[in-house]
Amino acid sequence: STLENIRNFCIIAHIDHGKSTLADRLLDATHAVAERDRMDQILDTMDIERERGITIKAQAVRVLYPREDGEYNLNLIDTPGHVDFAYEVSRAIAACEGALLVVDASQGIQAQTLANLYLAMEHDLEIIPILNKIDLPMADVPAATEELVELLGVDPDDIIKISAKTGQGVPEVLDAIVDRVPHPETTEEETRGLVFDSYYDPYRGVVSLVRLVDGELKKGDEVKAMRADERFELLEVGCYSPKPTALPSLRAGEVGYVIAGLKDIEALRVGDTVTRVAQPAEKALPGYAQALPTVFSGLYPTEGDDFERLRDALSKLQLNDASLFFEPENSKMGFGFRCGFLGLLHMEIVQERLEREFDLDLIASSPSARYEVVMEDEVRIVTNPSDLPEAYLEIREPVVRATLIGPKEYVGQVMSLCHERRGVQVGMEYISSRRVQLTYDLPLAEIITDFFDALKSRTKGYASFDYDFKGYEVSDLVKVEVIVSGDIVDALSIIVHRDKAYYRGRALVEKLKELIPRQQFEVPIQAAMGKRVIARETVRAYRKDVIAKCYGGDITRKRKLLEKQKAGKRRMKQVGSVEIPQEAFLAALKL
Numbered sequence: 001s002t003l004e005n006i007r008n009f010c011i012i013a014h015i016d017h018g019k020s021t022l023a024d025r026l027l028d029a030t031h032a033v034a035e036r037d038r039m040d041q042i043l044d045t046m047d048i049e050r051e052r053g054i055t056i057k058a059q060a061v062r063v064l065y066p067r068e069d070g071e072y073n074l075n076l077i078d079t080p081g082h083v084d085f086a087y088e089v090s091r092a093i094a095a096c097e098g099a100l101l102v103v104d105a106s107q108g109i110q111a112q113t114l115a116n117l118y119l120a121m122e123h124d125l126e127i128i129p130i131l132n133k134i135d136l137p138m139a140d141v142p143a144a145t146e147e148l149v150e151l152l153g154v155d156p157d158d159i160i161k162i163s164a165k166t167g168q169g170v171p172e173v174l175d176a177i178v179d180r181v182p183h184p185e186t187t188e189e190e191t192r193g194l195v196f197d198s199y200y201d202p203y204r205g206v207v208s209l210v211r212l213v214d215g216e217l218k219k220g221d222e223v224k225a226m227r228a229d230e231r232f233e234l235l236e237v238g239c240y241s242p243k244p245t246a247l248p249s250l251r252a253g254e255v256g257y258v259i260a261g262l263k264d265i266e267a268l269r270v271g272d273t274v275t276r277v278a279q280p281a282e283k284a285l286p287g288y289a290q291a292l293p294t295v296f297s298g299l300y301p302t303e304g305d306d307f308e309r310l311r312d313a314l315s316k317l318q319l320n321d322a323s324l325f326f327e328p329e330n331s332k333m334g335f336g337f338r339c340g341f342l343g344l345l346h347m348e349i350v351q352e353r354l355e356r357e358f359d360l361d362l363i364a365s366s367p368s369a370r371y372e373v374v375m376e377d378e379v380r381i382v383t384n385p386s387d388l389p390e391a392y393l394e395i396r397e398p399v400v401r402a403t404l405i406g407p408k409e410y411v412g413q414v415m416s417l418c419h420e421r422r423g424v425q426v427g428m429e430y431i432s433s434r435r436v437q438l439t440y441d442l443p444l445a446e447i448i449t450d451f452f453d454a455l456k457s458r459t460k461g462y463a464s465f466d467y468d469f470k471g472y473e474v475s476d477l478v479k480v481e482v483i484v485s486g487d488i489v490d491a492l493s494i495i496v497h498r499d500k501a502y503y504r505g506r507a508l509v510e511k512l513k514e515l516i517p518r519q520q521f522e523v524p525i526q527a528a529m530g531k532r533v534i535a536r537e538t539v540r541a542y543r544k545d546v547i548a549k550c551y552g553g554d555i556t557r558k559r560k561l562l563e564k565q566k567a568g569k570r571r572m573k574q575v576g577s578v579e580i581p582q583e584a585f586l587a588a589l590k591l
């Protein structure tokens, strides 16, 4: 294919507005998938994605689209919609010339619609606005059109109205991709390919997704990762159509994968530039800004001797997920790793992937934001509440600028929620006659808890929200420690605003009382600020041995009980003399 016949595009949207469904329809329309290979949502390859129905990793698929004026080579890069994965979106965007902006016609523009749109505009992508789900009875095409016209300044006729479910309008989308998205251009002779994703395949080694910007890459080429300054030979190049398909070469403008069969999984990192050793490029392509983790937690194997396996698993996962941060940590829970995540969903998914893909049983300690603690002679970074020093000059906490969008009748609800969460209002504007966009500065610690759930429940699910890191601000914060059976359990400690310390300490202890199972002895649970105990509850002991009670009785009942205990054990950790379940470490998030 020539450059003129290539189109590289992505689909961006708010969560659940129908990206994956549209992607599937585009593949159907181009007969990319044999009938027997069909499965719902082909692009979501990971099990977790299928189960949760969300897209986590960006994927790149090539389809051929024959038209009267020629055969086009369309490279579709699917992107995730959840706020935690915005960094994946920006990577995908850097590999494209155009973006389909999908908006659910029954929902209108939402917070991530805007966030993703702004990313695409920063990269000068051609935006094709699409209203999806027009088959729904609740679809309000005129209202959603009004919002898009207002936002993009486009002609209403340029907005394509579709149903990704029924396929209505999908042919127009294909034509718009060919007619409106510019074809890629190349300026250099020397080969340069941008690595925009990378993963570890147990059979094939490291597989990297590459957008060839200049030149050509062939099987057998000796290549170099320009930033890492590492050399290796290409064992295979190819594209996904949608299955991995080997090709003789990848050329300028194309998107595909390269396999370098690296043993060293560090070598070909996302954001690096691949060039040929024989005729190397002079300058690497601009990479990506490193995504900064915002939520930190300790990950501990429930079995102490799995520490090295966990280290290995984290390194492999990091290749696929550059935003994941980890370093060894030692606490009352034993040996584990302090990990940094982009948000709570990211944290949950990492834990789940580690357990499933690497067969580990893990416990995550109570999540924390990252704080700057100003001391006499240094600024100390604290990501673990138990590391908060007793004396300091001041503490600064991360603050985000949040965008909240919802129907105007819920504005009061949204404002009072933000106020309770220590928010400061920055702006308010109407995006259409019925919907309002609010801008707030909020402490990150207040939104990594149950903010999103609270917002959804107070606005009947109608409000959406997105945020960007703003900076650090001085705040009056204190540490609340939890003492279980006389031992401080560092993994349960939290950092909170002084005004909320009593309330949160009390609520936390009450919650822990429900979550910590009865043991053979009485377990007192206390919350303390410094030396002062601010709340106390007790988990009472078992009266009798549970198993003994079943002897001589129904055997299946006994087995069930044992199985229940075994299943319950998976996410439990012995801390001192007490077994603490995973939910207890997450209790502070849901007070």
Ligand code: GTP
Binding pocket: 013, 014, 015, 016, 017, 018, 019, 020, 021, 022, 053, 054, 055, 080, 081, 082, 132, 133, 134, 135, 136, 162, 163, 164, 165, 166
């Ligand atoms: P994430 O990958 O999680 O960001 O979601 P997504 O944007 O890919 O959304 P997805 O394609 O998974 O669609 C979300 C839901 O909307 C699914 O239940 C789809 O079946 C449904 N859906 C998508 N398009 C349409 C449509 O045109 N009409 C109707 N009625 N439902 C649709």
